[in-house]
Amino acid sequence: MELIQIFTLAALQGLTEFLPISSSAHLILAPVVTDYADQGLAFDVAVHVGTLAAVVGYFRHEVxxxxxxxxxxxxxxxxRSRESRLGWMIIIATLPVGVFGLLMKSLVETDLRSPLVIAITTIVFGILLLVADRIGKRQRDEYDIRWLDALVIGLFQALAIIPGTSRSGSSxxxxxxxxxxxxxxSRFSFLISIPTILLSGGLLTLDLMSSDTPADxxxxxxxxxxxxxxxxxxxxYFLRFIETIGMLPFVVYRFILGGLILLFLV
Known part of the structure; x- marks a missing residue:
């Protein structure tokens, strides 16, 4: 791989994994827009390891x-403490993505990776993010989450199996x-990303182990x-400024991205 391709794809993964704009959409579209050769499964595993290390490192005290x-x-x-209770909420929120991921893995890898699907989910979930930001009361913190709340957030996160949805954006x-x-x-979304990235990275690693492709x-x-x-x-920086800037900049970006995909790639 060329250095510019490594830098572009790694930066895309690092930024879009935690911003509500969909990492899968950007990584699927990057080879189409840039004419890069497919980066391969081993590189996907590597950047997942990088983002996992980042979120664990950032929340090391909480972890x-x-x-x-x-x-x-x-x-x-x-x-029992509020931290132990939060641990249960993280587990509950992770269950749906594990179930949906196993059931829909083959479908996601084939039919759902089209530019049309990515464009639609990018725009639709941008609208949902805007509505939630506008009507949400924004009065509770992550320690107020109950088991049913955790399950609902987990179901939202599971929707991100569809490319273009955004794991962080949906949760x-x-x-x-x-x-x-x-x-x-945002903090709860980042915390539940730890077991979620572990699960997805584990599946990628299993696939990689059955591959004969040499590693660079x-x-x-x-x-x-x-x-x-x-x-x-x-x-x-997302956590530092999100209360001030809100979700609107990310919603606008999603609308522009979805529109460009519809205009040039569909």
Whole structure:
């Protein structure tokens, strides 16, 4: 792979994984727009590792606190805390994407990767994000999430199996509809991305293990590193400014992207 291709695809993955604008749409469309050769499964795994390392690294204190309190509460119910409860909510929110991912894997890899599907989902879920941002009460934080809330957010996240939907965008939309603040909806979306990326990365790794394609370790390492840097910075600045800027800039971007796809690629 050429250096410019590695940089472009890794930066796209790092930025779009956590912004509500769909990483899958950008990675599917990038070879079409740029005439790059397909980056291959190994590179997809590498950039997933990079984004996973970024979100775990950014939320390292929360991950340690939630994990330790969760297992402590399993051993002693009297030790239950809001962190252990949040751990259960993360698990519940992850269940739908695991189920839908296994059931729809073959369909997603074939029929749903078309530019028309991506354009429609990009625009439709942009509208839903705008509506949720406008009508949501934005009064709750992630520690107020109940099991039914977590399940609803998980179902929204599962819709992101369809390219163009955006995993972070759909789960944030669900959180906003349920009255979470923008920051809380985003933080919970990023936290549930950890097991979700682990699941998707695990499936990609299983596919990769059955492939005989030789690995370009330099390209994979650069891709993972660049994805880590861009994803970490994206999470930091998104959470810092999201309460101020709102979701409108991302909605406008989705409308423009969907319109361009319909105009030039459909």
């Amino acid at each position: 340690v606190s939630i994990s330790s309190d969760f297992f402590r509460a399993l051993l002693s119910p009297a030790a 944030i939309t669900g959180g906003l509809f349920l009255g979470l603040s923008r920051r809380a909806a 370790w330099l390209s994979l390492g650069l891709g993972a590193g660049l994805a880590f840097i861009t994803a970490y910075l994206c999470i930091h």
